[in-house]
Amino acid sequence: MATGTAPGKVILFGEHAVVYGRPAIAVPVDGVEACATVRPGEQGSGIWLECCNLPAAEKGREGCYYPIREAPPGDPLCVVVTIGLTHMGMVTPPEPDLIITISSTIPIARGLGSGAAVATAIIRALATYLDYPLSPEETSRLVFEVEKIFHGTPSGIDNTVIAYQQPVYYVRGEPVELLKVSNPFHLVIADSGVASATREVVREVRQHWEVERVRYEALFDGIAAVVRAARESILKGEWRALGPLMNENQALLEELGVSAPALERLLTAARSAGALGAKLSGAGQGGFVIALVEEENIISVSKALERAGATQVLSTCVSSYPTSGSREEEKG
Ligand code: MEV
Numbered sequence: 001m002a003t004g005t006a007p008g009k010v011i012l013f014g015e016h017a018v019v020y021g022r023p024a025i026a027v028p029v030d031g032v033e034a035c036a037t038v039r040p041g042e043q044g045s046g047i048w049l050e051c052c053n054l055p056a057a058e059k060g061r062e063g064c065y066y067p068i069r070e071a072p073p074g075d076p077l078c079v080v081v082t083i084g085l086t087h088m089g090m091v092t093p094p095e096p097d098l099i100i101t102i103s104s105t106i107p108i109a110r111g112l113g114s115g116a117a118v119a120t121a122i123i124r125a126l127a128t129y130l131d132y133p134l135s136p137e138e139t140s141r142l143v144f145e146v147e148k149i150f151h152g153t154p155s156g157i158d159n160t161v162i163a164y165q166q167p168v169y170y171v172r173g174e175p176v177e178l179l180k181v182s183n184p185f186h187l188v189i190a191d192s193g194v195a196s197a198t199r200e201v202v203r204e205v206r207q208h209w210e211v212e213r214v215r216y217e218a219l220f221d222g223i224a225a226v227v228r229a230a231r232e233s234i235l236k237g238e239w240r241a242l243g244p245l246m247n248e249n250q251a252l253l254e255e256l257g258v259s260a261p262a263l264e265r266l267l268t269a270a271r272s273a274g275a276l277g278a279k280l281s282g283a284g285q286g287g288f289v290i291a292l293v294e295e296e297n298i299i300s301v302s303k304a305l306e307r308a309g310a311t312q313v314l315s316t317c318v319s320s321y322p323t324s325g326s327r328e329e330e331k332g
Helices: 076-087 114-129 136-151 157-164 198-211 213-236 239-256 261-272 295-307
Strands: 002-013 024-040 047-053 065-067 098-104 168-170 185-191 277-280 288-293 312-318 326-328
Touching: 002 114, 002 157, 002 185, 002 213, 002 239, 002 288, 024 114, 024 157, 024 213, 024 312, 047 076, 076 098, 076 114, 076 136, 098 114, 114 136, 114 157, 136 157, 136 198, 157 168, 185 261, 185 295, 198 213, 213 239, 239 261, 239 277, 239 288, 261 277, 261 288, 261 295, 288 295, 295 312
Parallel strands: 047 098
Antiparallel strands: 002 024, 002 326, 024 098, 024 168, 047 065, 185 288, 185 312, 277 288
């Protein structure tokens, strides 16, 4: 059996502006992950998907155990499997006999990269099972193909940070920069409980940009300046400087029109409880907020966020560490 995993992610700085060619910084989130396993099926059975432990909205169709040949066209999990197998030279028919099991603890529609992580885990598990060496760059590219089908006009940052599993400084169309975090730092990550569809929010921003191009371009430039300053601070190990930059980025996101009262309530609670800075993360209008905290304040800020209505609170330590996300057990 072969296993592939992938972490969640948060955008630390630069969401939305990154779609318009500005830089952004994203980091993986430990403690939540997508996991896929591939094992041989009975001869002649074809490919079966088992996704009983996947949040409902990520499931491909009604039911949670089905052969891909019976899945409706456009079934997201089948799209991932087909893109992965085709890249690895397994053009079907004949369909290989495989059972692919998928699970995930990453909350969906909250900006934590659930879809990209599920796709990455499946592609990694298939590559390990088939002994097909797959670089993070190739993994990222394949997952980007999937993202383009389901998320409209993605910048590519989600697939990049998840496939590399390291903090990234990302500019669309440029080689990815793995960001050296000279001094690790802590984030508290809290769910507003409000679902948000990235595709819709990105579309709304584009509609506003079309009408008010000069103002939106200036806002994106403002965000880009914050992102560049944040990159410098991270490289120098001056992580406390990120707090005011997060607040500045949040103010610009509010001007873009992607914040929401439920998010701002959480941000106020986090800052009052001692967070050095806080902002929404991802598309906005719902989803998660992130707060920069001293290690000794993780618990007090988490509790304040819960009291302010957060439905789930996680924390993560941001550092540079390479991990592979694949492993092989008793391959048959
Ligand atoms: C989504 O995680 C971040 C956005 O900037 C969209 C994108 O980059 O594709 C809102």
